[in-house]
Amino acid sequence: MKHSAKLLWQLFTVxxxxxxxxxxxxxxxxxxxxxxxxxxxxxxxxxxxxxLVVVAxxxxxxxxxxxxxxxxxxxxxxxxxxAATLGMVLPSFLVIFAVSRFLDRFLQIPLVANAFRxxxxxxxxxxxxxxxxxxxxxxxxxxxxxxFLVCLGLSLAGSLFSLRLSSVVLLLGAxxxxxxxxxxxxxxxxSR
Amino acid sequence: xxxxxLFLGFLxxxxxxxxxxxxxxxxxxEVVLSRGWLTEELLxxIIAVSxxxxxxxxxxxxxxxxxxxxxxxxxxxATLAVVLPAFCIILALMAVLRRxxxxxxxxxxxxxxxxxxxxxxxxxxxxxxxxxxxxxxxxGGLAGASGxxxxxxxxxxxxxxFWFGLRPRMKKKPSPVALILLAALLGAAAYSL
Numbered sequence: 001m002k003h004s005a006k007l008l009w010q011l012f013t014v015x016x017x018x019x020x021x022x023x024x025x026x027x028x029x030x031x032x033x034x035x036x037x038x039x040x041x042x043x044x045x046x047x048x049x050x051x052l053v054v055v056a057x058x059x060x061x062x063x064x065x066x067x068x069x070x071x072x073x074x075x076x077x078x079x080x081x082x083a084a085t086l087g088m089v090l091p092s093f094l095v096i097f098a099v100s101r102f103l104d105r106f107l108q109i110p111l112v113a114n115a116f117r118x119x120x121x122x123x124x125x126x127x128x129x130x131x132x133x134x135x136x137x138x139x140x141x142x143x144x145x146x147x148f149l150v151c152l153g154l155s156l157a158g159s160l161f162s163l164r165l166s167s168v169v170l171l172l173g174a175x176x177x178x179x180x181x182x183x184x185x186x187x188x189x190x191s192r
Numbered sequence: 193x194x195x196x197x198l199f200l201g202f203l204x205x206x207x208x209x210x211x212x213x214x215x216x217x218x219x220x221x222e223v224v225l226s227r228g229w230l231t232e233e234l235l236x237x238i239i240a241v242s243x244x245x246x247x248x249x250x251x252x253x254x255x256x257x258x259x260x261x262x263x264x265x266x267x268x269x270a271t272l273a274v275v276l277p278a279f280c281i282i283l284a285l286m287a288v289l290r291r292x293x294x295x296x297x298x299x300x301x302x303x304x305x306x307x308x309x310x311x312x313x314x315x316x317x318x319x320x321x322x323x324x325x326x327x328x329x330x331x332g333g334l335a336g337a338s339g340x341x342x343x344x345x346x347x348x349x350x351x352x353x354f355w356f357g358l359r360p361r362m363k364k365k366p367s368p369v370a371l372i373l374l375a376a377l378l379g380a381a382a383y384s385l
Contacts, residue, residue, distance in 0.1 A: 073283055093251065
C-alpha cells in the first residue's frame with residue numbers, strides 16, 4: 001500500500017464534506033458514505049459497508065467515526081485512518097466551537113430564552129422517541145426484557161431517591177450477565 | 193488538571209456509548225451533570241443545537257463542554273477523548289470484521305448491552321421530561337414540593353401529539369429539526385405572551 005499525499009488529501013476532503021453535510025448525525029450520514037465510498041470511488045465494497053454498519057452499531061463511539069476510520073485505514077493504513085477521521089470531526093468541531101463562544105450571550109435575549117424553553121421539551125420527546133425505537137427492536141425474550149426493566153427501574157429509582165448508580169456499572173453488569181447466560185446455555189446444550 | 197478531567201470524562205463516554213447518537217445521551221448526561229460541566233437545561237439546548245448543526249452528537253457535546261470549561265485546548269482534548277476509543281477499536285477489528293459480527297459471544301454480549309442502553313435512554317428521557325414539567329424534578333414532584341408547570345405540560349401534549357400521533361401518518365416525515373423549530377416557535381409565543 002502506497003500512501004501518497006494525494007490519497008490522504010482526498011480521504012480528508014471527502015470525509016470533510018460528509019462531516020459538513022451530516023445534520024442530526026449518525027444514520028443520515030450512512031447513505032452519504034455509501035455514495036462517496038462505495039458507488040463513486042469503490043474505496044470499499046458493498047459487503048464491507050454492510051458489515052461495517054453492524055460493527056459500528058455494536059462498538060462504542062459515534063457511528064460516523066467508526067466508518068471514517070475504517071474506510072481511511074482500508075485505503076491508506078494508519079495515516080489514511082487519521083486523515084479520514086480528522087476530516088469527519090473537523091467541521092462539527094469548528095461549528096460547535098464557534099457556537100460555544102456566543103451561546104451564553106444569545107440565550108440572554110428574552111425571546112430566544114423563551115423559544116429555548118419550548119426547544120427543551122422537544123429534545124425530551126426526541127430522546128424518548130429514540131428509546132422507544134430501541135425498545136421496539138428489543139428481542140422478545142426473558143433475558144433482554146429483564147435486563148431492560150432492571151436498568152430502567154434502577155435508573156429511575158436512582159433519580160427518585162437521589163442514589164446514583166453509574167450507567168457504566170449497569171452496562172458492565174448487563175454485558176456480564178448476558179455472556180454468563182450464553183455460556184450456561186451452551187453448556188446445557190452439550191450435556192443433553 | 194481540568195484538561196485531564198475532560199480527557200478522562202469523555203474517554204468514559206467514548207468507551208461505553210454503545211449504539212451511537214441518542215443512545216449515548218444517558219451516559220453523557222451522567223458524566224456532564226455529575227461533574228457540574230453542564231446544567232440539565234444547557235444540556236438540552238446543546239442537544240438541540242447539535243441536531244441543527246453538522247456532526248455526531250457525541251462529538252458536538254464534547255467540543256462544547258471542552259470549550260466552555262477550558263477554551264480551545266479543552267475542546268480539542270475532549271473531542272480527541274470521545275473519538276479515540278472508536279478509532280482504536282475499528283483499527284483493531286479491521287481484519288476480523290465479518291467474523292466479529294458473526295461470533296455468538298459477541299452477539300450475546302450485544303443483546304445484553306442493547307437491552308441495558310434501552311432502559312438507560314428511556315430513564316434519561318423520562319427524568320428530563322419530569323424535570324421540565326415538575327420544577328422539583330421526579331423526586332420533588334412526587335414529594336409534592338411544587339405544582340406542575342401547566343404551560344409546559346400543554347406544550348408537551350401539543351408537540352407529542354405532532355411527533356407521535358401526526359408524524360407516523362404523514363407522507364413526507366418531518367425531521368427532528370422540524371420538531372425543534374416548531375417547539376421554538378411555540379415556546380417563544382407561549383412564554384412571551
